[in-house]
Amino acid sequence: MGEGNVTITERRRQTRNKMYRYIYDSRTPVSKQQLAKDMGYSLPTVQQNIAELLSAGLIRPGEIQKQTGGRPAVGYTVEEGIRYSIGISVSSTNLRILATNILQDELAYKKVRIPVFEENRVGRQIADELEIFLEEQKIPSEKILGVGLTFPGVVDREKDTIVLSPTMRMKNISLSDVRELIPYPVFIENDSTSGGNAEWFGLSPEERTENFVYLFLENGIGGAVFINGHPYLGSEGRSGEFGHMCLQPEGRLCYCGEKGCLEAYCSAYRFTRDLGISAEEFFAGLEEGNAAYKALWEEILDYLAIAVNNLRMAFDCNVILGGFVSGYIEPYLPVLREKAAALSPFDTDGSYIRLGRYPIKAGMMGVAWHFTKQFIDEI
Numbered sequence: 001m002g003e004g005n006v007t008i009t010e011r012r013r014q015t016r017n018k019m020y021r022y023i024y025d026s027r028t029p030v031s032k033q034q035l036a037k038d039m040g041y042s043l044p045t046v047q048q049n050i051a052e053l054l055s056a057g058l059i060r061p062g063e064i065q066k067q068t069g070g071r072p073a074v075g076y077t078v079e080e081g082i083r084y085s086i087g088i089s090v091s092s093t094n095l096r097i098l099a100t101n102i103l104q105d106e107l108a109y110k111k112v113r114i115p116v117f118e119e120n121r122v123g124r125q126i127a128d129e130l131e132i133f134l135e136e137q138k139i140p141s142e143k144i145l146g147v148g149l150t151f152p153g154v155v156d157r158e159k160d161t162i163v164l165s166p167t168m169r170m171k172n173i174s175l176s177d178v179r180e181l182i183p184y185p186v187f188i189e190n191d192s193t194s195g196g197n198a199e200w201f202g203l204s205p206e207e208r209t210e211n212f213v214y215l216f217l218e219n220g221i222g223g224a225v226f227i228n229g230h231p232y233l234g235s236e237g238r239s240g241e242f243g244h245m246c247l248q249p250e251g252r253l254c255y256c257g258e259k260g261c262l263e264a265y266c267s268a269y270r271f272t273r274d275l276g277i278s279a280e281e282f283f284a285g286l287e288e289g290n291a292a293y294k295a296l297w298e299e300i301l302d303y304l305a306i307a308v309n310n311l312r313m314a315f316d317c318n319v320i321l322g323g324f325v326s327g328y329i330e331p332y333l334p335v336l337r338e339k340a341a342a343l344s345p346f347d348t349d350g351s352y353i354r355l356g357r358y359p360i361k362a363g364m365m366g367v368a369w370h371f372t373k374q375f376i377d378e379i
């Protein structure tokens with residue numbers, strides 16, 4: 001009998017959850033009649049669930065604007081401020097912090113320059129900056145679902161350790177103090193995996209069931225693989241480490257210690273460290289016709305095309321480009337597509353290469369989404 005009760009309770013919860021998700025994905029107010037029609041529930045079932053969601057503060061009434069004019073009908077929409085999630089991106093020189101509401105809209109963002117991350121003080125440095133940010137933005141602590149952190153490196157989530165971060169020059173750094181110093185649930189993730197999660201979230205509910213590969217282009221290069229709408233993490237949690245695919249045996253030295261990696265050719269360090277200029281300055285110079293920049297960019301595009309075509313051969317799906325470098329690629333996308341297609345025995349064009357929706361903030365968005373998703377799953 002007890003089990004039967006659990007099943008009924010759980011079934012009711014699932015119905016409520018489905019209805020919440022429908023309202024969530026609609027983004028504009030939905031009427032009870034519309035919910036009943038689209039979801040195949042009786043009107044009393046819809047009314048019961050709406051009442052529960054309203055009393056939990058998860059949804060609120062909203063007006064449905066009629067095209068024909070007249071009195072607007074009452075519908076329901078998600079209460080976006082019920083909870084907040086925080087995403088923090090840690091790179092070799094910066095700490096970037098972002099707060100989102102339950103709809104994953106950006107509420108606040110801050111970039112802090114950290115000249116040196118001290119290996120044994122990383123946790124303290126992050127916790128201090130987070131506290132300042134929350135105070136400045138007046139984000140109520142009781143509404144925070146959790147704090148997600150992304151690092152440019154291989155992260156062992158179970159041991160809270162950065163196994164290897166060539167771009168931060170860190171190896172086997174314990175992050176156990178991070179959990180103790182941050183007074184919220186903490187989730188730690190590799191930056192490109194998080195970026196891929198953000199792109200997955202940005203897809204329509206139908207598209208989320210598809211396959212795609214995400215290539216993350218920043219100082220470090222990484223990626224993520226999504227199969228049937230689910231991330232494929234690999235046996236050791238290192239799937240999508242595309243930056244260290246060898247493209248040129250005995251080629252340029254990579255920060256990982258090997259030679260000829262994709263990252264050695266296409267990392268943003270090719271402008272920032274090799275030329276001593278920002279990505280913005282590089283692309284501005286490129287547009288003005290700087291010959292040296294043009295030659296370098298041509299080389300970068302050639303290697304990027306090889307990498308993208310390799311991913312296409314391995315996974316047979318769309319390849320989405322993300323990371324801050326991808327924010328500058330749009331004018332060169334036709335050339336990149338052409339170069340990649342020329343390498344392929346199957347593709348006649350490179351239309352499978354897409355640009356991501358969040359070039360700059362993908363990692364933070366994705367890691368904040370971890371908590372938002374958890375909250376929604378449990379409704």
Ligand SMILES: [Zn+2]
Pocket residue numbers: 243244254255256257258261263264
């Ligand atoms: Zn490498």
